[in-house]
Amino acid sequence: MSDTPIDEGRADHYPLARRAVVAALLADAGGLLVVTGLGAPAWDATAAGDRDLTFPLWGAMGGAVSMGLGLALARPENRVLVLTGDGELLMGLGSLSTVGHQQPANLAVVVLDNERYGETGGQRTHTARHTDLAAVAAACGWPSTWTVRDHAAAAELPSRLWDAAGPRLAVVKVAAANEPLVMPPRDGVWLKERFRRALLDQP
């Protein structure tokens, strides 16, 4: 542990903007299967364009990586991307261990880490102090984990994500700034059937 005091407000000054990172990840999404955690990652993905093969969670906090895992195991021929936040993943930290056990090569997780609970008033999460989510995933046996902090690393992220051995997890340190709300459809049955029709041609 360092003697230097931690600046728990450091995310106020992170250079990366979450919307631009997500827009780049989804720019050529094609048949990519996407699950988003609740809150800001769902709004970010929707701002990049509502799409049939994106399933945005409106609840089930802590479940995004697990849902991505079940999907990746069912569809080894498809790439599966989970977009989630630090608070959501902290609630399901054990799911990183469950993924590490299964080693799905087609699964990628991108954590938009603003070190805040952005939907509830910006309270700091554990990542504002010591918790390193990429290190947790690495310790669970994920072959590729890294943290993106600047524009150069962010520019490489969309290609590096799929070049790296899977499962892979990238933590993207993003500025703790709330963006305009851009909400996906919120009828869960409709979202589920839309996704399955697009992927499987059946509801």
Place this chain on the structure above:
Amino acid sequence: MTAQWVPEVWQTLLDHDIRQVAYVPDAGLAALIELAQAEPQVLAVPLSTEEEGVAVLAGAWLGGQRGALLMQSSGVGNCINLLSLARTCRFPLLMLVTMRGQWGERNPWQVPMGSITKAVLEQAGTLVFEVTEADRVSETVSAAAAMAFTGPAAVAVLIGQRVLGAKAFAEAVQTGQPR
């Protein structure tokens, strides 16, 4: 010796095209888990906590596969918030729950969750079938699977401690405690 209901239930799960078996172990499920691990057509997915299984099987359904979630009754409490995923989106969810805290339970810490398992599942919008006789387990699982996947709905089969037998603790050394 494996109880007769175990291979019967396993065949029932195969008949319903179960492809992912997500679980947190329980002694009463051990033989079923071994069958899942040995079956090439089925992926066994051990979990770190039971609620992961609700989400794993929702993801599996999005990808076109059916699954089953196996757990002990104590794990039901861990699942409650995630059951909102099954209910809100009407994902099929087939749960096989082996009961603790019932008939002859010798660990009093199991009793609080065991005594409310059925009630909290029903409060969370899950259909619950209880089975207390070994020769009824397979037909109950089959009925539950039919309702889960055609509903679609969340359906739980509670396999009672009268089927499983209470945990014996036969080899245990009990140290003294203040009374």
